Amino acid sequence: MKGISIVWLSKTDLTNLNAGEGETNYIDIKKFRKEGKEFPYVSGQAMRFYIKEAIRRNLKDGEYMCVPDSEGIAGCLKDVEKLDDYKEKWRDIISKCVGCDVFGFMKPIGAAGSVTRVSPLKVAPAIGLLPFDENSVIDFLTRKKYRGVPAKEQEIKKQEGDIVNVEIGTNIYKCGISLDVVRVGSEEIVDQENGTVKMESAIDKDEKKNRIQKILEALRYLTDYSKQARLLTDFTPDVICITFQSKYSHRLQKLFEFISENGKIVRKLDVKRMEEILNDVKDYSDKIMFGMISGIIENEEEVKETLQKFGIEVKTPKEVIEEAINYINEAVVE
Numbered sequence: 001m002k003g004i005s006i007v008w009l010s011k012t013d014l015t016n017l018n019a020g021e022g023e024t025n026y027i028d029i030k031k032f033r034k035e036g037k038e039f040p041y042v043s044g045q046a047m048r049f050y051i052k053e054a055i056r057r058n059l060k061d062g063e064y065m066c067v068p069d070s071e072g073i074a075g076c077l078k079d080v081e082k083l084d085d086y087k088e089k090w091r092d093i094i095s096k097c098v099g100c101d102v103f104g105f106m107k108p109i110g111a112a113g114s115v116t117r118v119s120p121l122k123v124a125p126a127i128g129l130l131p132f133d134e135n136s137v138i139d140f141l142t143r144k145k146y147r148g149v150p151a152k153e154q155e156i157k158k159q160e161g162d163i164v165n166v167e168i169g170t171n172i173y174k175c176g177i178s179l180d181v182v183r184v185g186s187e188e189i190v191d192q193e194n195g196t197v198k199m200e201s202a203i204d205k206d207e208k209k210n211r212i213q214k215i216l217e218a219l220r221y222l223t224d225y226s227k228q229a230r231l232l233t234d235f236t237p238d239v240i241c242i243t244f245q246s247k248y249s250h251r252l253q254k255l256f257e258f259i260s261e262n263g264k265i266v267r268k269l270d271v272k273r274m275e276e277i278l279n280d281v282k283d284y285s286d287k288i289m290f291g292m293i294s295g296i297i298e299n300e301e302e303v304k305e306t307l308q309k310f311g312i313e314v315k316t317p318k319e320v321i322e323e324a325i326n327y328i329n330e331a332v333v334e
Helices: 044-057 083-096 098-103 151-157 205-221 271-284 300-308 317-330
Strands: 003-011 031-034 037-042 105-108 114-117 121-123 126-128 136-144 161-169 172-180 186-191 196-201 239-245 258-261 264-269 285-292
Touching (some): 003 205, 044 098, 044 205, 083 098, 083 114, 083 186, 098 205, 172 205, 264 300, 285 300
Antiparallel strands (some): 003 172, 003 239, 031 037, 105 114, 121 172, 126 172, 136 161, 186 196, 239 285, 258 264
16 A cells, blocks of 8 residues: 545534634635635645644654744754754654654755655645635624723723624535655655665554554544634534555545536535546555545435445445544555
């Protein structure tokens, strides 16, 4: 197994998962334009943060993830001052820190360039599949000012406060990750003399499997998105597909697309697209898993019929993620 690709859909309630630039008293949602319409999205950086924190919350005793310093540099790189330092210490850093291994890092080293680790885990921005203007509202808020105000004056100040407008919306987001299994726990070593590149590992196969399982497990426990104190929502998978691949490929990320009816996007997956993508990725996938809860998409039966053509059983997202975690125990990882 050289790669794991996962794509999923998540339906949110009214929320603002990832704010844009906004203004002084206006907090917008990050949006992009497609064919003249605006759709919300959550940045890849934010998605990486959600996954990273989900892993951190569920570390076992003895497992370690460093935290970045005030400049955003990984704590494990504190003593790395030049490129040769990393060449000497990379095995200790990768074997010790789950975060540095899975998410990579970069530390500038002056004129010498930078110490960089390519992240084995690739994360896509979460893209809203429904138009923003059809599924959003502006929430009007005031920030009350009581701090430092004597009790006898609080009644006077009761109606005073900063006015804040927040864009919030409900949508169905397409999310995705791709894991380069070969790079987990390993580093690319360049042999300058012979002009070749090889992978060297800092961890054993059992620890590699453990770290892969942590990534899969994290998808069930995604939290830590913004505005959750008063805009609580769930952003874990409602519809999910996981492939275990003998080739490293991102092709599965095109699996989910909503269709239009009478000029309007509806909550129906394009089953023709699904069949075409599955027919492609099955050639290099040792296992394909699919999970879905009811009520998210309108053409559930069509989707199930399409999956049956490939012998794929539809389960719940919980069952699929648990099955994927168990599958890793018996898998041959490179």
